Amino acid sequence: MHINQYFKFLRRFYRGNLAASIGSIIVATMILLSVFAGSIAENDPNKRVARGHQPPSAELLLGSTRSGKDVLSQVLHGGKISLLVAFSAAMITTVIAVAVGISAGYFGGRVDEILMSFTNIVLVFPQLPLLIIIAAFVGQVGPIVIALIIGLSSWAWGARVIRSQTMAIRNKEFIIAAEVMGESKLRIMFMEILPNLISIVVGGAIGTCIYALMAEAGLEFLGLGDPTIITWGTMLFWAQSNSAFIVGAWWDMVVPGTAIAIFGGGLALLNMSIDQLSNPKLKTGGYIKTWRRMKSDIEARRTEA
Amino acid sequence: MTFILRRFAFYLVAILITISFNFLIPRLMPGDPVDALFAGAQGRIPLETLQAYKEMLGFVDGPLWIQYLKYMKSIFTWDLGPTIMLFPLPVSELLSVKLPWTLGLAGMSTVICVMIGLIIGTFAAYNRDGLVDRFMPAFWAFVGAMPQPVTALFLFFVLALSWKWFPLSYGANPDLDPGWTVEYVSSVLHHAVLPILCMIIGGIGAWIFNMRNAMINVLGEDYITMARAKGLSNRRIMANYAARNALLPVVTAVSMQIGFVMAGAIFIETVFNYPGVGLLLFKALAARDYPTMQACFLMIVLFVLVFNFIADLLNLWLDPRLRK
Numbered sequence: 096m097h098i099n100q101y102f103k104f105l106r107r108f109y110r111g112n113l114a115a116s117i118g119s120i121i122v123a124t125m126i127l128l129s130v131f132a133g134s135i136a137e138n139d140p141n142k143r144v145a146r147g148h149q150p151p152s153a154e155l156l157l158g159s160t161r162s163g164k165d166v167l168s169q170v171l172h173g174g175k176i177s178l179l180v181a182f183s184a185a186m187i188t189t190v191i192a193v194a195v196g197i198s199a200g201y202f203g204g205r206v207d208e209i210l211m212s213f214t215n216i217v218l219v220f221p222q223l224p225l226l227i228i229i230a231a232f233v234g235q236v237g238p239i240v241i242a243l244i245i246g247l248s249s250w251a252w253g254a255r256v257i258r259s260q261t262m263a264i265r266n267k268e269f270i271i272a273a274e275v276m277g278e279s280k281l282r283i284m285f286m287e288i289l290p291n292l293i294s295i296v297v298g299g300a301i302g303t304c305i306y307a308l309m310a311e312a313g314l315e316f317l318g319l320g321d322p323t324i325i326t327w328g329t330m331l332f333w334a335q336s337n338s339a340f341i342v343g344a345w346w347d348m349v350v351p352g353t354a355i356a357i358f359g360g361g362l363a364l365l366n367m368s369i370d371q372l373s374n375p376k377l378k379t380g381g382y383i384k385t386w387r388r389m390k391s392d393i394e395a396r397r398t399e400a
Numbered sequence: 401m402t403f404i405l406r407r408f409a410f411y412l413v414a415i416l417i418t419i420s421f422n423f424l425i426p427r428l429m430p431g432d433p434v435d436a437l438f439a440g441a442q443g444r445i446p447l448e449t450l451q452a453y454k455e456m457l458g459f460v461d462g463p464l465w466i467q468y469l470k471y472m473k474s475i476f477t478w479d480l481g482p483t484i485m486l487f488p489l490p491v492s493e494l495l496s497v498k499l500p501w502t503l504g505l506a507g508m509s510t511v512i513c514v515m516i517g518l519i520i521g522t523f524a525a526y527n528r529d530g531l532v533d534r535f536m537p538a539f540w541a542f543v544g545a546m547p548q549p550v551t552a553l554f555l556f557f558v559l560a561l562s563w564k565w566f567p568l569s570y571g572a573n574p575d576l577d578p579g580w581t582v583e584y585v586s587s588v589l590h591h592a593v594l595p596i597l598c599m600i601i602g603g604i605g606a607w608i609f610n611m612r613n614a615m616i617n618v619l620g621e622d623y624i625t626m627a628r629a630k631g632l633s634n635r636r637i638m639a640n641y642a643a644r645n646a647l648l649p650v651v652t653a654v655s656m657q658i659g660f661v662m663a664g665a666i667f668i669e670t671v672f673n674y675p676g677v678g679l680l681l682f683k684a685l686a687a688r689d690y691p692t693m694q695a696c697f698l699m700i701v702l703f704v705l706v707f708n709f710i711a712d713l714l715n716l717w718l719d720p721r722l723r724k
Binding site for chain 1: 548693
C-alpha cells in the first residue's frame, strides 16, 4: 500500500469514530507501558521493597503487596507476560481459523463437510471449563502452556465466520479468472481470497485476544497457573489468597483488575470499530449524521423543483 | 422432524466425545492414571474401598476398550463414584445438591439479559445514531470485556464489603431453615443479586450487539418500507415487523454464549462463596479431587448442550422454514 493511501485509510477509520480512537489510545498506551516496564518501574517486581500491604503513597505510587513488593512495578512487568500470552494465543487461533475456514469454504463438498462437523463440535463445547480441566490435569501451567491451550481450543467460531465469507466470494469473477489462469490452489486461497477477508480476520484476532486475556486471568485466578511468574492473573490470585479486600488492602486487587479491565475494554472498542469497517451498515454517529443531512438536502431540492 | 433428529444426533455425538475426553485425559497424563485420579485420597480411603471404586470408574485390568465400556456404564447409570474431599459422599449426591443454585443463577441472569438486551438492541438499531445507539453498545462492549473474576471482585468490594448492601457469601442466611417461607426465599434472592448482576454484566453485551446487527440488516428489507408506506405506527414496525424477524439469528448466535455464562459461574461463585457447581469445581481443583472435577465438567457440558438444544427448538418455533 502506498503511504498516502495508508494515511487515507487511517483517516477514514478514525473520522467520527470516538470508540476507535479511545480504543487505540488505550491499547497503544498499555503496550508501551509494558514494553518499557523495565525503565518506568524503579523497583524489581520480585524484590521486597517495603513492609507488607503499604497503601499507595508518594514513594510507592500503587502501594505494596502482602509480601512487600512494589505493585506498580508488578503490574507493569506482569502486563508484559499477560499481553504476550493474549497475543500469541490470538496468533495461533487466527492461523488455525484461517486455514480451516478458507479451505472449507474454498474446496466445499466433502472437505467442507468434514471440517465443519468437527468445527461445530468444538464450537459447542464450553471452552473455559475445558481449559480448566486440562490445566488441572497438566498441573500448574506456565504462560506458554496457557497460550497454547487457549490458542488450540478457541478457533472454531472464527473458522465458521471465515468459511461463510469465503463461500460468499468463492465464485466471484476474480477467483474464476485466477483459476483459469492456472494459479495454484494455495496461491488463490492465500493471495486472492485472504486479502478480502482481512477485516474479519483482524476482528476475530482481536476478539480472541480479549478472550485469551480473560481466560488467562481466570485460570490463574483459580490457582491453575504458575504462581511464581508475575502476570495480571497471578497478581489477582495472590491478592485473593491473601484476602486483600477483607484486610483492607484494596489496591493489591484493584490495580491488576483495573489493568485487565481497561486493556480488555480498549480491545473491545477497537474490535467494534473493525466490525464497522467490514460491515459499514453497523456504523453509528458522524457518518449517519452526514447521510441524514445529504438526504434532507436532496429532499429539500426535490420539493423546490 | 428431520431437523430435530439431526440436531439430537449431533448433541449425542458431543456427549459421547465429552465422556471419552473425561475417560482419556487421566490416561494421557504422565504416570499411573489411577494414582493421578486418587492422588489426594491416600490415607483417607481404606484400600479395599479404593479398589472397588477404581473398578467402578473403569480402572480395571484389561484392554482399554473394556475399561471404556465400564466407564460408560458408570456414567449412564449416574454412578460417579465417591468424592475425595468429602469421602465417602457420592459425587452424584453432592452435584444434585449444588446444581439448583447454579441453574437458578444462570437461568435468572439469562432471562434478564434476554429481556433488557433485546430491548436495548432493538431500540438502538431503530433509532440510529440516537444517544442509546451511540453509547450503549460501546459501553457494554467496554464493560463486557472485563474478565468475570474482576467484575465479581469489584462488585464484591464496592457493593458488599464497603457499602454492605448485599451479603458477603453463601446462598442464603445459614441461620434460617430452608423452606418455602417468605424469610428464606427473600434471603435467597438477596444473596443472588450480586452473582446475577455479574453474569448480566458479562453476558448482556452479546444480546445487544447481535440484536442491533440483526435489526440493521432486517430494517433494510422491503417489507419494512411497505409497513412504513402503509402508515403503521413506529412501535408496531419496530416490534412486530423488524424485531420479530431479527430474533432468528440472535437466538443461534447467543446460544453459543451459555458456555461462557457457565464458565463465569465458576469465578462468580468462587468470589461470592455461592454454593453452586462452580464453587464445587473450584474446591475440587484446590483439593485435587479429580472425580468431582470431572463430574462438574460433565455437568456443565450437559447443561450447555441441553441449552443449545432448547435454542434449536426455539428456532424451529420461530422459523417455519426449518419445519420440513
